[in-house]
Amino acid sequence: MSTFDPATFLTQRHTQGADTRVPLHNPGDWRGVVGTNTDPERGDITIRTIEYDDKDNPGSKLERQIAEINLYCDDDKAVPPGGLKPTRVRFSAFLDFNADGTLNWDKGMNRQLGNLLTAVGIQNKDGSMKVADWGWADLYGKPLMYRVAHKPRKDTGEPQANVTQVAPIV
Numbered sequence: 001m002s003t004f005d006p007a008t009f010l011t012q013r014h015t016q017g018a019d020t021r022v023p024l025h026n027p028g029d030w031r032g033v034v035g036t037n038t039d040p041e042r043g044d045i046t047i048r049t050i051e052y053d054d055k056d057n058p059g060s061k062l063e064r065q066i067a068e069i070n071l072y073c074d075d076d077k078a079v080p081p082g083g084l085k086p087t088r089v090r091f092s093a094f095l096d097f098n099a100d101g102t103l104n105w106d107k108g109m110n111r112q113l114g115n116l117l118t119a120v121g122i123q124n125k126d127g128s129m130k131v132a133d134w135g136w137a138d139l140y141g142k143p144l145m146y147r148v149a150h151k152p153r154k155d156t157g158e159p160q161a162n163v164t165q166v167a168p169i170v
Contacts, residue, residue, distance in 0.1 A: 025083075032072050034120065071163060073089075089162075116166050149161075
């Protein structure tokens with residue numbers, strides 16, 4: 001029988017705070033998979049909009065959309081001290097759109113997304129399709145290789161783990 005008493009616990013006072021930093025995925029090259037949580041707001045594939053200053057038009061703002069894809073690795077060497085397995089890291093890709101809101105597939109556009117689609121076997125490196133069509137849900141659970149590097153955040157200087165490259169598993 002447990003000696004834990006919720007009523008006593010909820011009246012206790014504490015003199016210490018808890019660390020909120022998540023241990024960073026270790027740097028290096030890793031074999032992993034795209035996550036499978038399909039919640040559109042908090043899942044493993046989300047699209048967010050950022051706003052930033054327009055350098056060509058001072059005082060104006062611009063918006064960009066970013067695809068954020070969580071990658072997971074079960075390799076013990078990828079897990080940092082205090083971390084849990086599988087370890088997670090986020091791949092981010094700026095998205096380029098046409099005026100009508102569709103993805104822009106012109107040369108030089110959506111390169112980060114193209115690298116991801118190549119890594120998971122949806123397209124060839126030259127952009128030619130390996131499948132008839134694809135949707136974001138087709139990425140869930142797909143295996144790939146990825147490279148993680150640590151660099152400081154611009155705003156706080158705290159280190160963060162970034163996916164700098166993705167590639168197919170060979």
